[in-house]
Amino acid sequence: MVKFRFLGIMILLLALPAIAVAYGGHDGLNCTGCHGIHNAKGDIIFAVEPNKKAINPVTRQPFTGTTALCLGCHETVEKGGLGIMAVSAVHSHPYGVTPSAKVATVPAVFLREGKLECVGCHDPHPSNPFYKYLRVDTAKGAKMQDFCALCHASKSSPKAVAEMKVFDSMDERKFTAPSAPAAPAAPKAAPAAPTKK
Ligand code: HEC
Ligand code: HEC
Ligand code: HEC
Numbered sequence: 001m002v003k004f005r006f007l008g009i010m011i012l013l014l015a016l017p018a019i020a021v022a023y024g025g026h027d028g029l030n031c032t033g034c035h036g037i038h039n040a041k042g043d044i045i046f047a048v049e050p051n052k053k054a055i056n057p058v059t060r061q062p063f064t065g066t067t068a069l070c071l072g073c074h075e076t077v078e079k080g081g082l083g084i085m086a087v088s089a090v091h092s093h094p095y096g097v098t099p100s101a102k103v104a105t106v107p108a109v110f111l112r113e114g115k116l117e118c119v120g121c122h123d124p125h126p127s128n129p130f131y132k133y134l135r136v137d138t139a140k141g142a143k144m145q146d147f148c149a150l151c152h153a154s155k156s157s158p159k160a161v162a163e164m165k166v167f168d169s170m171d172e173r174k175f176t177a178p179s180a181p182a183a184p185a186a187p188k189a190a191p192a193a194p195t196k197k
């Protein structure tokens with residue numbers, strides 16, 4: 001059983017060259033590392049099994065939604081992940097939680113079904129140019145407190161929040177990534193028929 005699991009991981013590693021060859025970040029996952037086009041394992045055609053082993057310390061149940069998908073890779077192998085930059089669910093900022101208004105004021109764009117998931121703080125798409133795929137530009141972490149202020153404004157400078165521009169890849173209609181190439185221009189009118197000279 002253990003051996004079989006290991007084999008499964010090895011196959012996945014081979015299928016995800018990004019992990020073997022260090023392209024870094026999610027670039028090398030090349031979409032299909034996360035979205036299994038015709039052989040998906042669950043919601044949003046995800047390519048990786050949702051993690052059912054790691055337990056949410058708040059609910060004492062396995063994680064759900066997209067958080068379970070992130071933890072399919074970003075948790076230790078013992079806790080059902082692939083050991084890629086494992087985030088500890090015990091000593092970690094809470095995720096998979098319904099925010100208590102006393103602790104955090106979370107803008108709706110960061111919530112999924114009322115809960116703060118990994119994607120509340122990170123937008124994992126390769127189009128996100130920011131440090132650690134965070135939703136805002138923290139100047140490589142130097143302005144981290146501005147980021148925290150998005151949801152914990154009473155703990156940080158209120159001026160910071162107004163200046164933050166949130167990156168959101170989830171609406172193709174308003175895609176305005178700061179450093180993304182300009183959207184292709186609308187096709188020009190068909191070239192005029194050649195005129196005889
Ligand atoms: C690291 C994993 C990961 C990678 C790599 C990734 N995605 Fe995603 N994708 C997600 C997650 C997680 C969501 C849901 C995000 C959310 O709810 O904010 C998502 C959502 C989407 C959606 C919207 C689905 C819906 O129901 O609205 C599309 C379309 C999509 N991805 C396309 C792509 C494309 C194209 C690429 C490659 C350029 C890509 N993804 C790369 C994890 C990934
Ligand atoms: C298919 C496996 C896989 C899934 C699923 C996945 N990631 Fe990753 N992630 C990676 C790999 C590979 C790296 C790069 C690791 C390295 O550089 O050592 C990475 C790196 C990261 C980094 C660090 C980026 C940096 O610049 O240092 C963040 C943040 C991250 N992932 C967040 C997420 C979030 C949030 C989700 C869920 C929406 C997610 N990942 C889902 C494989 C995955
Ligand atoms: C409250 C916001 C928040 C939530 C929720 C959150 N993260 Fe993060 N994450 C951060 C911040 C901030 C950093 C950068 C920390 C730093 O560089 O000091 C980070 C860093 C990371 C990294 C890079 C770690 C490294 O060693 O460089 C990974 C991977 C990651 N997060 C994955 C996840 C996953 C997976 C989830 C959900 C299970 C998640 N994050 C939930 C804010 C969050």
Ligand code: HEC
Pocket residue numbers: 093094097098099100101103104106110116120121144145147148149150151152
């Ligand atoms: C997208 C919103 C969001 C961002 C950004 C955010 N947090 Fe939180 N934070 C929350 C939520 C939601 C909770 C949990 C509230 C609850 O317990 O109901 C929380 C809880 C906390 C707690 C209490 C943890 C505990 O176990 O009691 C601390 C401390 C904290 N956040 C610090 C930070 C720091 C530092 C940053 C910036 C690096 C940050 N947060 C960024 C939403 C956010």
